[in-house]
Amino acid sequence: MDVGTLVADARRGRPRAVARLITLVENAAAVPGGDERLREAMAAFATATGPGASGGGRGPYGARVIGLTGSPGVGKSTSTGMLIRAFRKRGRRVGVLAVDPSSPFTGGALLGDRVRMQEHATDPDVFIRSMASRGHLGGLAWATPQALRVLDAAGCDVILVETVGVGQAEVDVARLADTTVVLLAPRMGDGIQAAKAGILEVADVFVVNKADHDGAQALVRELRNTVAPLRGPWRPPIVSTVASRGEGADDLLAALDKHTAYLDESGELRRRRLARARDEIETIALARLRARFAPEGRERRLDFLAERLLAAETDPYTAADELLATLG
Numbered sequence: 187m188d189v190g191t192l193v194a195d196a197r198r199g200r201p202r203a204v205a206r207l208i209t210l211v212e213n214a215a216a217v218p219g220g221d222e223r224l225r226e227a228m229a230a231f232a233t234a235t236g237p238g239a240s241g242g243g244r245g246p247y248g249a250r251v252i253g254l255t256g257s258p259g260v261g262k263s264t265s266t267g268m269l270i271r272a273f274r275k276r277g278r279r280v281g282v283l284a285v286d287p288s289s290p291f292t293g294g295a296l297l298g299d300r301v302r303m304q305e306h307a308t309d310p311d312v313f314i315r316s317m318a319s320r321g322h323l324g325g326l327a328w329a330t331p332q333a334l335r336v337l338d339a340a341g342c343d344v345i346l347v348e349t350v351g352v353g354q355a356e357v358d359v360a361r362l363a364d365t366t367v368v369l370l371a372p373r374m375g376d377g378i379q380a381a382k383a384g385i386l387e388v389a390d391v392f393v394v395n396k397a398d399h400d401g402a403q404a405l406v407r408e409l410r411n412t413v414a415p416l417r418g419p420w421r422p423p424i425v426s427t428v429a430s431r432g433e434g435a436d437d438l439l440a441a442l443d444k445h446t447a448y449l450d451e452s453g454e455l456r457r458r459r460l461a462r463a464r465d466e467i468e469t470i471a472l473a474r475l476r477a478r479f480a481p482e483g484r485e486r487r488l489d490f491l492a493e494r495l496l497a498a499e500t501d502p503y504t505a506a507d508e509l510l511a512t513l514g
């Protein structure tokens with residue numbers, strides 16, 4: 187199918203076109219330099235999703251992007267399901283991007299669309315997609331913003347991004363999201379001490395999930411003591427939930443709304459989206475730069491330079507200059 191048709195169909199919210207475009211993003215991430223058809227699609231979407239198009243002045247994406255992060259097993263997928271229901275009750279069109287390989291959404295990119303989300307499988311206003319973090323172009327940092335553009339073009343009002351529960355991705359989601367939800371749960375180690383370094387700092391909203399378990403109250407108190415001394419205009423609220431029973435959905439939604447209002451009023455939304463746009467451009471530029479070495483035999487060139495550096499025949503700066511000199 188040609189890109190023009192895919193783009194038009196995606197903008198009509200046709201799930202197959204949305205799925206195919208996200209597959210295009212995923213596959214292009216494995217190709218040095220990306221994919222020309224994807225470039226065409228992104229060009230079409232970038233102008234269509236700007237203020238005044240679908241966004242109505244809401245910024246580069248019309249959709250609100252909400253990131254959910256936290257350790258594996260904390261309840262991110264379950265909470266995502268709870269939020270889908272809550273936003274659907276409000277009549278919102280919801281996109282979900284699950285980038286957690288251990289997520290029940292995942293298990294093969296296409297399969298993941300269906301697993302465990304049967305409830306929403308026939309809902310034309312819910313798009314669920316998992317993404318694998320394969321690829322040479324910085325993986326998800328390269329692919330996720332483009333997948334967001336596809337979902338936005340499909341008219342999603344809200345996009346929930348469930349992150350990989352491990353490694354740097356756990357913190358990196360904050361650079362993609364308007365609002366970052368950090369989930370914690372009791373019995374997951376030693377409370378907030380066990381939380382990955384840096385993750386508490388990126389929270390706009392805290393969720394203490396599994397509030398049906400012992401230790402939830404203590405965890406809330408511990409968090410409150412951590413958050414209390416925080417200065418700045420936004421102090422992250424702490425919401426208790428039992429996601430598996432849908433309890434706390436209203437409180438969570440209220441906290442998310444409050445943060446959205448804060449983002450709007452403070453100008454922080456614009457600041458975050460500018461930072462996101464910068465990241466997006468830089469990531470693509472660096473990937474394209476890297477790809478330009480490839481035809482020249484970058485690997486061979488690098489091997490050669492590495493040998494010389496090891497043999498003390500050059501210094502790393504000169505070697506880097508020589509590598510850059512092979513660029514056209």
Ligand SMILES: Nc1nc2c(ncn2[C@@H]2O[C@H](COP(=O)(O)OP(=O)(O)O)[C@@H](O)[C@H]2O)c(=O)[nH]1
Pocket residue numbers: 256257258259260261262263264265288289290351395396397398399427428429430431
């Ligand atoms: N008791 C209890 N179990 C929960 C709750 N939320 C999720 N779970 C369970 O915890 C496990 C991990 O949840 P999941 O959403 O897959 O976590 P993720 O790895 O963060 O996505 C699943 O078995 C869920 O059913 C909760 O609020 N209470």
Ligand SMILES: [Mg+2]
Pocket residue numbers: 262263264286288289290348
């Ligand atoms: Mg999960």
